[in-house]
Amino acid sequence: MIWNETKECMSRDELINLQSARLKKTVSHVYHNVEFYRKKMQQLGLEPGDIKGIEDLHKLPFTTKDDLRENYPFGLFAVPQSQIVRVHASSGTTGKATVVGYTRRDIEIWQECVTRVLAMAGIGINDKIQVAYGYGLFTGGLGLHYGAENLGATVIPMSTGNTKRLITMMEDFEVTAIACTPSYLLHIAECLEEEGKLDKIKLKAAICGAEPWTENMRKEIENKLNLKAYDIYGLSEILGPGVAADCEYHKGLHIYEDHFLPEIINPQTLEPCKEGEIGELVITTLTKEALPLLRYRTKDLTNITYKPCECGRTIARIGRFKGRSDDMLIIRGVNVFPSQVEAALLELGETSPHYLLIVDRVNNLDVLEIQVEVEEHFFSDEIKELENLTKKIAGVLQSALGLSVKVTLVEPKTIARSEGKAKRVIDKRKLYE
Amino acid sequence: MLIKQLSVFIENKVGRLEDVTKVLKDHNINIASFSLADTAEYGMLRMIVSDPEEGRRVLREEGFSASLADVIAVKIAQKPGTLHEVLKILFDAGLSVEYMYTLSTTGKDTSIIMKASDLNLALEVLRANGYEVCSDKEAYEINNINNK
Incomplete structure (x- = not known):
């Protein structure tokens, strides 16, 4: 069903009027309450009054993840701490987290967006939904949780890490919906298959996100579990999950344009792309109070269409993601930058600067392997010393990335040296095909 | 007295052990005795050879991690x-x-x-x-x- 028909099915003219009014308000809010934006706008000779509507969006400065990091932790917040009711955080490129904050109103809008997603997937008050995203600083667990409660569904807050218990409850409670990463859902499907329980479960819908996945993965999930799988997109800087999601037609993800103003730009020239052309998704928040962001560069590559969808919604749709305009990897829902690995290894000081990240999917779970060359200065003829070193490297990387890592020692000079930019990553998962 | 053992790190790859023995053979270095310890990913070849210093030099030249241990x-x-x-x-x-x-x-x-x-x-x-x-x-x- 369409949860908020007024907003999801607005005419383009009405929507532009709403977006323009909200943009003006947001620009004024950040100009008066966030020093970072005031300075940036002053440098560009801009005053809030210069922004008369969304047609002036291109005049505004961009915001990047680096800006969030440089203003760690609360520098970009636009309200006093007394109005912040929650913070979330995700790992940053150099170990410093990216911190985001929410007012009570922000949380309400977030849950409204997630509720729209769940309703779009056909979930309602008669459904029992297992939320199997991580609960905590990660936005996945609590984001889906609040949205599902707001919808009125029965929420089972599983979090991650105990597949056996999840399966037991799925069967015993006759769970009808699940929210988790697509790779985890495939893993759950395999466990169900092994236990011969595939025909005992009552799942009808799955809300999958937090990592890129392919159309083939959707088909595999749908066939194995006999359900409908939906794609949900989001990023904590903008909101968390619930920025966009797809409907039963799976022809792109509907982006909630009444709250998020999308643009597609060429990541090199920063010029806008034509409708349908692939570029970087840039989002301006229109209603956020605690952390309003102007033209936030998501680094996600996609395209956009403004054509109304067969489902009846008129809001724009973004296409399946084609990759990233930076080198960020998403592994088990965790953002990983190769530079984080490099920084952690350098800090350890015991390995060579030559390393290779190999990301693969084994039994539908992402595995991160890091190959490190055994160089003369830490070579030992005692295997226990080499094993201690491996454990030490794995430990350092695990705490830096928040992800378990398999460390493999390799012979010196076996990692290819390339001229110019070194090839540091082999991603065997083929998620953008 | 202490003697020098030549130790070589070998990845578990087909033909890698043979590469080591070939380097030693080509440089006329005799292996008096050896022990090969293996783990899931790599092996450690420890050898007593006729000329350990030369053995280390030639193996390093060929790109191996080789060292001498007492x-x-x-x-x-x-x-x-x-x-x-x-x-x-x-x-x-x-x-x-x-x-x-x-x-x-x-x-x-x-x-x-x-x-x-x-x-x-x-x-x-x-x-x-x-x-x-x-x-x-x-x-x-x-x-x-x-x-x-």
């Missing part, structure tokens, strides 16, 4: 209980053995390569108990001499 070669009589006696002497001195393997079994004595947690202390207690150790030259050539 070990001792203790001579023990070929009769029941002698190995146990040696280990007991080391244990009583508070030493642990990291690894050991046979250097030679020809002749009247067997010689055993050992890496103990403190090699100098190991030498001291073994000598105090009347055990002989091989000199470096003796160890590197031990099986050549025996073959003559």
Whole structure:
């Protein structure tokens, strides 16, 4: 069903009027309450009054993840701490987290967006939904949780890490919906298959996100579990999950344009792309109070269409993601930058600067392997010393990335040296095909 | 005295061990004895060779992680209980053995390569108990001499 028909099915003219009014308000809010934006706008000779509507969006400065990091932790917040009711955080490129904050109103809008997603997937008050995203600083667990409660569904807050218990409850409670990463859902499907329980479960819908996945993965999930799988997109800087999601037609993800103003730009020239052309998704928040962001560069590559969808919604749709305009990897829902690995290894000081990240999917779970060359200065003829070193490297990387890592020692000079930019990553998962 | 063992890190890849032996053969370096320890991902080849310094040099040239480690070669009589006696002497001195393997079994004595947690202390207690150790030259050539 369409949860908020007024907003999801607005005419383009009405929507532009709403977006323009909200943009003006947001620009004024950040100009008066966030020093970072005031300075940036002053440098560009801009005053809030210069922004008369969304047609002036291109005049505004961009915001990047680096800006969030440089203003760690609360520098970009636009309200006093007394109005912040929650913070979330995700790992940053150099170990410093990216911190985001929410007012009570922000949380309400977030849950409204997630509720729209769940309703779009056909979930309602008669459904029992297992939320199997991580609960905590990660936005996945609590984001889906609040949205599902707001919808009125029965929420089972599983979090991650105990597949056996999840399966037991799925069967015993006759769970009808699940929210988790697509790779985890495939893993759950395999466990169900092994236990011969595939025909005992009552799942009808799955809300999958937090990592890129392919159309083939959707088909595999749908066939194995006999359900409908939906794609949900989001990023904590903008909101968390619930920025966009797809409907039963799976022809792109509907982006909630009444709250998020999308643009597609060429990541090199920063010029806008034509409708349908692939570029970087840039989002301006229109209603956020605690952390309003102007033209936030998501680094996600996609395209956009403004054509109304067969489902009846008129809001724009973004296409399946084609990759990233930076080198960020998403592994088990965790953002990983190769530079984080490099920084952690350098800090350890015991390995060579030559390393290779190999990301693969084994039994539908992402595995991160890091190959490190055994160089003369830490070579030992005692295997226990080499094993201690491996454990030490794995430990350092695990705490830096928040992800378990398999460390493999390799012979010196076996990692290819390339001229110019070194090839540091082999991603065997083929998620953008 | 201490002798030099040549240790090489080898990835578990087809033909890699053979690459090592080929390098040594091409440089006319004799392997007196060796031990190969394996883990899931890599192996550690430890060798007593005719010329350890040269062995390390040529292996490094060929891109291997090779290094020299100090070990001792203790001579023990070929009769029941002698190995146990040696280990007991080391244990009583508070030493642990990291690894050991046979250097030679020809002749009247067997010689055993050992890496103990403190090699100098190991030498001291073994000598105090009347055990002989091989000199470096003796160890590197031990099986050549025996073959003559």
